Ligand SMILES: *[C@@H]1O[C@H](CO)[C@@H](O)[C@H](O)[C@H]1NC(C)=O
Ligand SMILES: *[C@@H]1O[C@H](CO)[C@@H](O)[C@H](O)[C@H]1NC(C)=O
């Protein structure tokens with residue numbers, strides 16, 4: 001009886017303690033005492049540099065502070081004529097867009113240390129990976145009854161599922177992501193593009209007959225559902241047939257059949273992406289995400305980013321309905337001003353153009369740490385290299401990598417993370433990662 005009473009008191013006490021901690025937590029957000037003065041300084045400095053960067057590089061765009069250190073609004077000049085109408089509401093696109101810098105800096109910096117290729121190791125390590133996740137990456141996977149027959153699921157994924165990641169952070173030095181905008185025909189960027197260490201293209205973008213404008217080199221190609229179904233046609237676009245094909249969506253029986261029967265010798269993988277919310281769904285952003293996960297620096301060509309551009313054509317075909325072009329343009333400007341990418345376009349054609357007021361490495365790191373705290377991300381504020389890992393799995397056998405052929409920066413990074421591989425967990429609260437570490 002005594003024991004019971006004691007237990008009851010203990011339970012009550014810890015209940016109260018929890019409530020008090022909870023209330024304190026709320027008060028902390030309110031007073032911003034969640035953040036140190038140093039953190040606040042970092043966010044403040046990121047935001048003020050950002051405004052300067054947008055006005056000096058944005059070709060007419062301006063950034064305004066929002067209600068706190070994270071919120072910014074990017075505005076187009078008032079004489080901009082929006083052309084794109086939302087097919088659902090019939091409304092023209094607006095001229096100002098709100099962005100959350102803290103969210104962006106925390107998420108994109110995480111992308112730079114993550115792998116964006118789906119692997120068997122990932123599905124194996126994910127709790128219920130085979131029953132809850134694998135079927136989502138198979139076309140009509142819902143019919144597979146949560147992969148009740150695991151052998152069948154593995155069979156369907158086998159041609160696109162490497163055991164461990166084929167690429168790793170900082171593997172390439174300079175990368176170019178090539179969009180499909182008709183704008184590309186205004187500048188002969190071909191030679192410049194071929195000078196990159198890796199070139200990433202999208203969907204059915206042709207190379208032949210356009211090399212003066214888009215270059216010849218092609219290392220990766222990001223594919224949406226439609227292009228993936230025409231895999232046999234897509235592989236013909238690159239005459240070396242070495243391009244690696246990265247599929248955004250699901251593996252399809254038609255695809256498996258083509259890989260085996262055509263046959264297709266190019267590497268084919270499925271992409272594993274972070275969640276950025278509605279702002280970042282198109283193939284273009286996915287290509288940037290993939291590039292940022294394997295490259296030291298990322299340059300962007302062929303996205304419609306110049307003021308006054310409203311033809312919305314592809315360089316190889318007539319007009320097509322672009323989607324939210326102004327929103328996209330503002331988002332890319334934000335990325336440039338966070339130091340993630342550099343934009344090249346007819347109006348920014350000088351290859352040596354310097355993006356002014358880009359935040360320094362130390363500002364980004366400090367702002368990212370502060371943002372993680374503010375957003376209550378997993379492991380926020382810890383100096384540990386594996387701080388954001390919400391699931392850590394030891395891996396028995398790691399494929400040895402020929403160290404000699406790897407860039408020093410990639411080796412340094414690998415040492416920093418103690419050989420871990422970090423995978424984004426979609427829809428994970430706090431953006432936790434799944435990490436596999438050598439045993
Ligand atoms: C599971 O799938 C494999 C491969 O398609 C098949 O050979 C096997 O018969 C299936 N097992 C069951 C119990 O349906
Ligand atoms: C390149 O041009 C030639 C001649 O017009 C044409 O036959 C060929 O299909 C074109 N190639 C591509 C990839 O568009």
Ligand SMILES: *[C@@H]1O[C@H](CO)[C@@H](O)[C@H](O)[C@H]1NC(C)=O
Pocket residue numbers: 109110112113365368385412413416
């Ligand atoms: C990513 O790795 C680098 C070392 O290569 C490290 O300095 C940086 O803090 C890491 N970023 C995140 C978000 O963990």
